[in-house]
Amino acid sequence: MADWINEQLAIYLSAVMPESAEAPGYVIAALIQAALIIQVPAVGALVFIWMERKVSGRIQDRLGPTRTGGKFGWLQTLADGLKLITKEDLIPGSADAMLFKLAPYLSFAASFAAFLALPFATGWVGQHINVAVFFVAAVLGLEVFGVLLAGWASGSKWSLFGAMREAAQVVSYEVPIGLCIIIPVMVCGTMDLITIGNMQAGLFTNWLIFHDPFTFFTFWIFFTCATASVNRAPFDLAEAESELVAGFHTEYSGLRWSIFFMAEYGSMYIVSALGAILFFGGWNGPIPIFHWIGWAYSGVGETPTLAGWLANLFGCGNLILKSVVGVTVMIWVRWTLPRLRIDQVITTCWKYCVPLSSVMFVGVLLYTATDTWSPNDLFPHRSRASVREGWISQDQARSAGNPEEDEEQAARDEDDLARTSNQPGEEFVLLARSAEERK
Amino acid sequence: MSLFEPVGVTHYLIVGAVMFVIGAICMATKRNALGILMGIELVLNGANINFVAFGSQYLRTETLGLDGQLVALFVIVLAAAEAAVALAIALNFYNNHATIDVDRADELKG
Amino acid sequence: MLLFTALNWHTLFFLIFALFACFFAFCVLVTSNIVRMAFYLTLALGATAGLFMLAGAHFVGAMQLMIYVGGTLVLLVFGVMLTAQDSFVRMSTRGGDWVLAVAVGVSLLALLVVAAIYLPQGEFHADAQAKIPADVANQTTSLGLALLSTRPDKLVATNETLAAGMSGYLLPFEIVSVHLLVVLIGAAYLARARRHAPPPS
Numbered sequence: 001m002a003d004w005i006n007e008q009l010a011i012y013l014s015a016v017m018p019e020s021a022e023a024p025g026y027v028i029a030a031l032i033q034a035a036l037i038i039q040v041p042a043v044g045a046l047v048f049i050w051m052e053r054k055v056s057g058r059i060q061d062r063l064g065p066t067r068t069g070g071k072f073g074w075l076q077t078l079a080d081g082l083k084l085i086t087k088e089d090l091i092p093g094s095a096d097a098m099l100f101k102l103a104p105y106l107s108f109a110a111s112f113a114a115f116l117a118l119p120f121a122t123g124w125v126g127q128h129i130n131v132a133v134f135f136v137a138a139v140l141g142l143e144v145f146g147v148l149l150a151g152w153a154s155g156s157k158w159s160l161f162g163a164m165r166e167a168a169q170v171v172s173y174e175v176p177i178g179l180c181i182i183i184p185v186m187v188c189g190t191m192d193l194i195t196i197g198n199m200q201a202g203l204f205t206n207w208l209i210f211h212d213p214f215t216f217f218t219f220w221i222f223f224t225c226a227t228a229s230v231n232r233a234p235f236d237l238a239e240a241e242s243e244l245v246a247g248f249h250t251e252y253s254g255l256r257w258s259i260f261f262m263a264e265y266g267s268m269y270i271v272s273a274l275g276a277i278l279f280f281g282g283w284n285g286p287i288p289i290f291h292w293i294g295w296a297y298s299g300v301g302e303t304p305t306l307a308g309w310l311a312n313l314f315g316c317g318n319l320i321l322k323s324v325v326g327v328t329v330m331i332w333v334r335w336t337l338p339r340l341r342i343d344q345v346i347t348t349c350w351k352y353c354v355p356l357s358s359v360m361f362v363g364v365l366l367y368t369a370t371d372t373w374s375p376n377d378l379f380p381h382r383s384r385a386s387v388r389e390g391w392i393s394q395d396q397a398r399s400a401g402n403p404e405e406d407e408e409q410a411a412r413d414e415d416d417l418a419r420t421s422n423q424p425g426e427e428f429v430l431l432a433r434s435a436e437e438r439k
Numbered sequence: 440m441s442l443f444e445p446v447g448v449t450h451y452l453i454v455g456a457v458m459f460v461i462g463a464i465c466m467a468t469k470r471n472a473l474g475i476l477m478g479i480e481l482v483l484n485g486a487n488i489n490f491v492a493f494g495s496q497y498l499r500t501e502t503l504g505l506d507g508q509l510v511a512l513f514v515i516v517l518a519a520a521e522a523a524v525a526l527a528i529a530l531n532f533y534n535n536h537a538t539i540d541v542d543r544a545d546e547l548k549g
Numbered sequence: 550m551l552l553f554t555a556l557n558w559h560t561l562f563f564l565i566f567a568l569f570a571c572f573f574a575f576c577v578l579v580t581s582n583i584v585r586m587a588f589y590l591t592l593a594l595g596a597t598a599g600l601f602m603l604a605g606a607h608f609v610g611a612m613q614l615m616i617y618v619g620g621t622l623v624l625l626v627f628g629v630m631l632t633a634q635d636s637f638v639r640m641s642t643r644g645g646d647w648v649l650a651v652a653v654g655v656s657l658l659a660l661l662v663v664a665a666i667y668l669p670q671g672e673f674h675a676d677a678q679a680k681i682p683a684d685v686a687n688q689t690t691s692l693g694l695a696l697l698s699t700r701p702d703k704l705v706a707t708n709e710t711l712a713a714g715m716s717g718y719l720l721p722f723e724i725v726s727v728h729l730l731v732v733l734i735g736a737a738y739l740a741r742a743r744r745h746a747p748p749p750s
Contacts, residue, residue: 026558099588131611131689138615145591148626152584152633164630171623191689442556446563449665451604454567456661458597460654461574467650470640471583473629477590480621481574484597487613495604497559505695508606509718512692515609515617516725520732522621526628527739539632540640 033126037115041108041266047324048265049077052331059335087254094155095251103153104252104259107146111266113139118273119194120319121283121312122297123304132193133185136274137178140229143267144170147238150260151248162247165342166231166238172346173229176353180222183215183364184208184278197282198299202381204286209279210375214363219279221357223326226271228345230264233334237342265327272326273319280322283315288381290314298382448499451492459485472529472541476522483518487511563603569596581641583633587626594618608689696722 050065053076057064069075091097116139117132119125129135144167151163187208188196200206209219228235238247249260276282290296295307296315340348367374462481469475492498494507533539573593577586595618601610694700698717 096582096584099584102588129607129611131607134608134611134615134689138611138619141615141619142595144619144623145588145626148623148630149584149588152630160630164627167623167627171620174619189690442560442564444560445557446560449668450563450567451600452665452668453662454570454600456658456665457571458574458593459661460658461571461578463657464650464654465578467653468578468642468646470642473583473625473632474586476625476628477577477586480590480594480617480625481577484594484617487609488597488600491601491604491606491609495606497603497605505691505700508609508692509695511601511606511609512612513718513721513725515612516729519616519621520729522624523736524732524739526624527736530628530631531739533632 037126038112040115040269041112041262044269045262045265046077046081048268048327048331049080049261050074051328052334055328055331056335059332081258084254084258089256090251090253092155092251096153096155099149099153100251101256103146103150104256104263105146106149107143107263108259108266110139110142110146111263111270113142114270115266117193118270119197119277119282121315122194122198122299122308124312124316125194128192128194131191133181133191133196133274133278136193136270137174137181140267140270141170141174143263146260146263147248150252154248154251156251159248159250162238162250166248169231169235169238169342169345169349170229172349173225173353176221176225176349176357177229179354179357179361180218180225181274181278183218183361186361186364187211187215187368193277193282195299197277197284200281201284201291201296201298202288203379204281205375205378206284206381207279207281208376212364212367212372212374214360214367215279218357218360218364219275221353221360222275222279223329225349225353225357226275227330227333228349230267230271230330232264232268232330234337234340235345235348236334237339237345268327268330269323272330273323275326276319276322282322283312283319285314285318291381446498448492448495451488451495451498455485455488455492457485458482458488470540470542472532472539473526475541476525476529479525480518480522483514487514490514559603563600566596566599566603569593570600581639583629583638583640584626587622587629590625591618591622594622608692 050073054064054072065073065076067073068079091100114136116126117129117135119128119132125132147170148163148167151159151161151166154160184196185191188199190196196208200208204210208215210216231238249257252260288296290311295305296311297308458481462478462483462485465478465481466475467478469478490503490507490511492507494503494505494511496502496504529539532544536543570593573589573596576589577593580586580589594613598610598613598618601607601613694717696718698719700717
């Protein structure tokens with residue numbers, strides 16, 4: 001018996017030894033990351049709902065929740081959540097029960113899936129996807145399925161109307177959002193969010209919003225279209241209380257309704273974080289303190305150090321702060337502006353946002369192609385091209401494997417850093433690695 | 440296929456074949472015009488799985504490389520275009536005949 | 550415990566996604582409720598996007614999610630909801646049709662599976678899953694350059710006789726752009742508002 005136990009223990013320990021640690025370590029790491037990331041929409045929704053009530057209260061010259069959990073009503077959302085859990089689980093008689101139950105989870109799954117590729121600091125990302133920007137934009141567009149199915153499965157005309165309007169709105173606004181997202185991708189030359197964030201390291205003049213006047217306007221167009229895409233006022237006709245009872249979630253009560261709202265606040269956070277990373281430097285603060293003291297990572301793939309981890313922690317806090325500011329602005333706008341009619345919403349998309357973002361796209365294209373001076377060149381932190389992954393310079397390729405030449409090339413790169421702008425230079429030619437190098 | 444060995448192109452091809460055949464049977468048996476359209480989508484996806492499998496570096500050493508991915512890209516774009524037109528035609532049929540049942544589309548019969 | 554150490558996670562996730570895709574595709578086939586059919590198709594195509602990502606084609610996987618699932622299927626679901634009146638939500642097929650279709654389908658499946666199994670395997674990439682460094686062919690920039698007729702993965706021409714075919718995809722790219730414009734105009738024309746026919750008495 002003892003021998004059998006020892007044998008099993010030996011097998012188990014061999015599972016966690018370095019050579020084969022991949023197998024169980026992989027799953028445990030994935031579970032830990034998922035558990036951490038789900039705190040963002042879950043706890044975030046808690047905080048954002050409280051913040052919405054407080055901010056809306058102040059805008060309307062009242063205080064908001066002040067009793068639950070102390071003077072500021074910190075625990076109000078928790079009390080609301082408890083109330084929702086204890087409500088009766090109603091399913092309308094003419095509803096398609098299976099789709100009715102599944103729709104909120106579909107919406108939340110789409111919103112949560114975007115957190116997979118959203119980085120919080122250099123290397124702090126669920127999955128380092130090379131096409132992160134595209135992936136986030138793609139899964140945000142999948143939220144419309146939950147809405148459509150909820151509207152249909154409720155078996156009520158008003159829900160269906162609300163769902164169709166909301167679906168039309170979300171799908172229409174994907175076009176200007178796509179165009180606005182392409183602009184920072186075009187400036188940086190990569191879709192990798194971590195690389196885009198690192199390219200904006202340094203003083204705040206390196207942020208892409210200050211790259212040229214067109215990117216400056218692009219951010220505001222992006223923010224408007226993002227607000228419309230997550231169905232927040234003034235674009236929230238589909239769930240407006242005064243028009244359609246509650247739109248697609250009319251028949252939802254209790255926990256099912258709260259899942260829809262977690263999905264909505266999660267999406268608000270994602271588009272704010274995306275805007276922060278693409279335009280406002282992401283985890284880089286206005287003053288690069290951690291770069292000056294040498295603690296911050298400069299790219300992915302460096303060996304982890306405690307100093308780097310601390311720098312990342314501050315960067316993560318920085319990014320969360322920027323995203324929360326974005327969400328607060330969305331809440332602020334909701335309680336300030338009147339609601340648009342659905343035809344006004346669609347008109348805004350197709351007649352204003354799409355032409356404007358197209359003009360911005362052409363503007364940024366000409367700006368970068370002609371290598372015009374931009375405020376980003378005032379205090380260049382490091383050459384943009386050196387942060388890009390995968391591409392190596394022609395000289396580097398020629399001197400591959402030759403250590404002295406590598407040092408000379410490194411010295412030349414330092415000189416380049418001092419004089420080049422942050423545009424990708426002509427000397428960086430893409431080159432495929434030879435078959436030997438690959439093996 | 441055991442869980443301890445890496446997958447090869449064959450496994451992807453079998454998945455692609457299953458989706459293709461299910462799509463073909465869908466096209467043959469559904470009475471709803473939109474059901475037939477769904478069968479078409481399944482067929483195109485089966486073909487895409489094949490292309491991506493042949494273009495993947497993880498599955499075998501000699502691959503189509505970028506060609507596989509680019510063809511899959513074009514297939515996706517063209518499938519979207521074709522679905523749009525097919526849906527417009529189906530909706531026109533529905534508006535003109537007040538039915539979406541393709542068995543009722545027999546005015547040219549005989 | 551031995552299971553845990555030697556398990557190939559790539560294979561496990563491939564199996565999960567493949568079973569998802571095939572199961573929901575089968576559900577599309579079997580169900581007669583048109584709305585549920587659309588829902589199952591969404592899940593099947595989402596699983597297919599996962600399969601694409603597992604094969605290393607991240608851009609194609611994201612594009613499948615954005616364009617196919619997030620565009621084409623939304624269009625399909627809209628169409629379903631516009632035409633799903635009570636009598637058209639569930640339509641079943643006659644038994645005879647089923648028998649014929651399944652017979653042809655099964656024979657086609659047998660043919661394709663046999664062809665797949667007898668495919669020359671080639672060499673497996675030695676330490677494939679999750680160990681291949683980010684190579685040129687997997688990046689968006691390579692795809693974009695290939696669409697503009699520069700093939701970054703074929704700059705080193707290995708086989709002179711094949712060199713002539715190693716061109717980019719600029720012409721198909723332009724053709725597809727014009728094609729999409731034509732489709733946009735055509736679909737808008739076909740779907741323009743007209744008077745509805747009265748239902749048959």
